Amino acid sequence: MTLSFLQIRKNYQLDDIEPYEELLQSExxxxxxxxxxxxxxxxxIYGSIRSLLSIEYPEYEIIIINDGSTDDTLEKLITRFKLVKINRVIRKQLDTKEIKGIYQSTLYPHLIVLDKENGGKADALNAGINCSRYPYFCSLDGDSIIERNAFLKVLKPIIESDDEIIASGGxxxxxxxxxxxxxxxxSIGLSNKPIVIMQVIEYLRAFLTGRVGLSQNNLLLIVSGAFGVFSKRWVIEAGGYAHTVGEDMELVVRLHRMxxxxRLNKKIVYVPDPVCWTEAPDSIKYLRRQRxxxxxxxxxxxWKHRKLMFNPKYGxxxxxxxxxxxxxxxxxPxxxxxxxxxxxVAVFTGSIHFEYALLFFLLSLIYGSIYSMSAVLLEEWSMERYPKVRHFVILFLVSLTETLWYRPLTVVWRVEGMIEMLFGKRGWGEMVRKGVSND
Known part of the structure; x- marks a missing residue:
């Protein structure tokens, strides 16, 4: 948390001196x-693409990979963006399922849609890498809403590093x-569901304290699959995305390993300011499945990279x-x-000192709440995404209850994930999207 505080403050001061808009004109x-x-x-999907079409960035292309959808995703794209089928040579540097068709928008020539057989998220991303023309690519979830200047911010470290930084996450x-x-x-608001508000706090804590501190020392093993930029050359050399449940983390670990x-001096960093907005599960059923x-x-x-554990070769x-x-x-967990x-068990057997137990419980409650609220304060102080006092009060009050219900729930769900892993369960599981954008 201390490292995160110092690093965010440093970035915050630099932003005032070096406005990101200058990058729009930089060669x-x-x-x-x-x-x-x-x-x-x-x-x-429509709202997500609309947000991408309005970003502030000098040169980019958007490649939507329809991974064998069984709903009307492709039909909606064809209708709303006036897509026509085209012939385009794809250099197959990574193995993927068959591409059934390539479409281009007549309204936005830099919008391309790949229609392919279902192969999973990793396979879809590999197909997108094969089709892409530019040296860097960004992976985004299909339900994400990107802020206009987010790409300028997330790519700034890469632009300034002279190829030293090979991946950057927002x-x-x-x-x-x-x-x-x-x-x-x-306008930014909060859901009226406590389970969603707890996820807001959880995300702030994970990104603004955990990832900033790890990134500062090049220890970051996760670049969120919802918003990350990678050097295409290095990803292809590493073999692209693997067919695992956590393909985004596995790729980052593999890049570090490579x-x-x-013996190269390459870094993978996290930039706290660029923001991508995404839909969170608002029911116990789907949140449990996600965790x-x-x-x-x-x-x-x-497990795949267990060779790295305590191996001096990997520093x-x-x-x-x-x-x-x-x-x-x-x-x-x-x-x-x-x-x-x-x-x-100790309560029922009488082998617990009640006064000490109560004291430790209160300490746990206070510690967890202070940690959570520190992340909220960092957010308010550095980025001001939640400007209303009412939001701040709600986040504070809900964070006080985390130890009582939300943390035990996530602990149980994660242990269930361990049990499923032992029984060899694979796949993502169905996640129902309600949509966060009003078309």
């Missing part, structure tokens, strides 16, 4: 291909409760990042659940 600004895998995204915020029209966030083995999947994906990545990645994600992020069970 060093890299063109970028924006890849949007879409599977049954009919509800939110922040993801919860769009539920916001007013979004034609792919643009008109550059360490080649189980995330935990299985975490283990997939760690701080092997001695800090991998152990942290294994012992704290992966095993932590199991240890915590055992603690809950032992606490309940």
């Amino acid at each position: 060093n600004t890299k063109p970028v291909s924006i890849l949007v895998p879409a599977y049954n995204e009919s509800v939110g 922040s993801v915020r919860i769009a539920n409760g916001c007013t979004i029209q034609s792919g643009e966030v008109i 550059v360490k083995e080649k 189980k999947r995330w935990h299985r994906g975490l283990f997939d990545s760690l 701080s990645i092997g001695f800090v990042s991998m152990p942290y994600f294994f012992f704290i992020e992966f095993l932590g 199991l240890i915590e659940l055992i603690g809950y069970i032992l606490l309940i």
Whole structure:
């Protein structure tokens, strides 16, 4: 948290001195291909593309990959963006499922749609990489709403690094409760559902404290699949996206592994300011499904690259990042659940000192709330995405309840993910989108 505070303050001061708009005229600004895998995204895809068409960036292309959708995603794209079928040579550098058709918008020539057989998110992204023309690509979720200047901000470190930085990730915020029209966030709000508000707090904490601190020391193992920019050359050399549950994390770990083995000085960074808004699950059913999947994906990545663990060849990645994600992020929920069970047993057997138990409970409540509210304060102080005092009060009050209900729930769900992993469960599971944009 301390490292994050200092780094965000440093970036905040630099932003005033070096406005991002100057990059619009810079000859060093890299063109970028924006890849949007879409599977049954009919509800939110139009708003997402509208937001991409209005971004502030000198040169880019948008490639929507329709991954065998069974709804009317493709039909909606063809109708609304006046798509026509074209012939385009694709250099197949990564293996993917068959491409059935390539479409181009007559309204926006830089908008391309690939229609392919279903192969999963990783396969769709690899197809998009094959089709892309530019040296950098950005992966975005099909239900995401991007801020106008987000690409200038997320690509700034890459532009200034002279190829030292090979991947850069931005922040993801919860769009539920916001007013979004034609792919643009008109006003920022909060959902009236506590389970969504808790996710807002959780995202702020994960991105503004965890990822900033890890990024500063080149320890970052996750660039969010909802909003990340990569050097195409290095991703292709690493073999592209793998067919795992957590393909975004697995790729980042593989990139770290590759550059360490080649003894190269390359970095993967997180930039807190550029924001991508996405729809969060607003029901217990789908949030539980998401968290189980995330935990299985975490283990997939760690197990596939277990060779890095405590291996001096991989430096701080092997001695800090991998152990942290294994012992704290992966095993932590199991240890915590055992603690809950032992606490309940101790209460019924009378082997607990009630006064000390109450004291530790209050300390836990205060610690968790201070940590959560520090992230909210960092957000308000540095980026001011939630300017209303009412929002701040709601976030504070809800964060006080996290220890009582939300954290135990996520612990149980993540342990369920571990059990599913032991039984060999694969796949993403169905996620229903309601859409956050008013077309």
